[in-house]
Amino acid sequence: MRVLALDTSTPVTSVALVDDGAVVWEKLIEPPLKAGDVLPAALGDLAAADAVAVGLGPGSFTGLRVGLAAAKAIAYARRLPLAGASSLQAIALDHQGLVYAATEARKHELFVQAFRDGTPQAPVQIVMAADFRAEPLIMAAPPARNVARLCLEKLRGAAYDEAVCFSLSPDYVQGFKS
Numbered sequence: 762m763r764v765l766a767l768d769t770s771t772p773v774t775s776v777a778l779v780d781d782g783a784v785v786w787e788k789l790i791e792p793p794l795k796a797g798d799v800l801p802a803a804l805g806d807l808a809a810a811d812a813v814a815v816g817l818g819p820g821s822f823t824g825l826r827v828g829l830a831a832a833k834a835i836a837y838a839r840r841l842p843l844a845g846a847s848s849l850q851a852i853a854l855d856h857q858g859l860v861y862a863a864t865e866a867r868k869h870e871l872f873v874q875a876f877r878d879g880t881p882q883a884p885v886q887i888v889m890a891a892d893f894r895a896e897p898l899i900m901a902a903p904p905a906r907n908v909a910r911l912c913l914e915k916l917r918g919a920a921y922d923e924a925v926c927f928s929l930s931p932d933y934v935q936g937f938k939s
Contacts, residue, residue, distance in 0.1 A: 762917055765810035765835070766909035769828030770820025770848040771864050773902035778809055779909035785809075787906050804835075812919070813841050814912035816848035816903050818932040819872040819885055820864050825931035836926050842919035843926050846911035847874075847881075851903035854879040854910065863893075863900045872934055873898075885934045 763785070768775045777787035786805070815832035818825045829845075836843035852862040853876035863873045871890050875882040 762913065763809055763811045764814050764909040764913060764916060765804065765807065765812070766814040766816075766905040766912070767804075767828055767832060768816030768848055768851060768903040768905050768908050769824040769831075770816050770818045771824065771902045772821070774828075775816075775902050775905040775908075776804060777905035777909055778805070779906055779913075782910055782913060784906045787904070789902060804831075807835060807839060810835075810839070810841060812912075812916040813843045814905075814909045814916065815843070815845050815929070816851055816905070816908045817845040817930075818848050819866070819934035820848055820903075822933065825933070829929065829931055833926055833929065836921065837923075840921040842916050842921055843929060844912035844915040844919075845929050846908050847932065848903040848908070849874045849885065850876065850879065850881065850911060851905075851907035852899055852901050854907040855904065856897075856899060861893075861895050861898045863898055864903070865890075865900075871900075885932070887934060 763780045766777050772792050774790040778785040813832050813836045849862040859877050863871045866872050874885045
């Protein structure tokens with residue numbers, strides 16, 4: 762199964778085509794680009810995809826909405842199954858042992874979550890960057906290849922489902938601090 766995956770939760774857009782877990786191609790697109798230029802340049806040949814995966818955040822409010830809207834539009838237009846995964850888990854998936862995956866939130870804050878061997882150990886927290894001392898802290902653009910890998914089992918054998926397509930929502934993680 763070929764999964765077209767994207768993550769737009771950070772300023773760096775990550776897009777990949779993954780075939781049964783193996784990366785066919787992957788692109789990282791760094792700012793500054795106009796929002797309307799990013800996805801057409803990144804997505805390539807949509808006919809190569811059997812399914813769509815998208816990073817759900819947490820992350821940039823606007824970035825999450827753009828990425829999810831693009832993923833939903835592709836899934837809807839091509840009638841492809843769609844699934845989403847945690848952007849923080851996509852970061853942690855490449856690391857063994859206990860790690861803290863993080864992305865920038867706002868006002869000098871971070872979204873942080875603890876993972877052991879790619880498995881969540883605690884809920885996402887919003888912390889002040891200057892106050893966070895846990896190690897190792899992994900701050901990176903969430904790799905789209907890992908978003909695809911996290912969604913692969915949900916997508917394998919799935920068919921397009923309009924209810925799933927339109928109900929998938931981003932993880933904004935608002936309203937609390939730790």
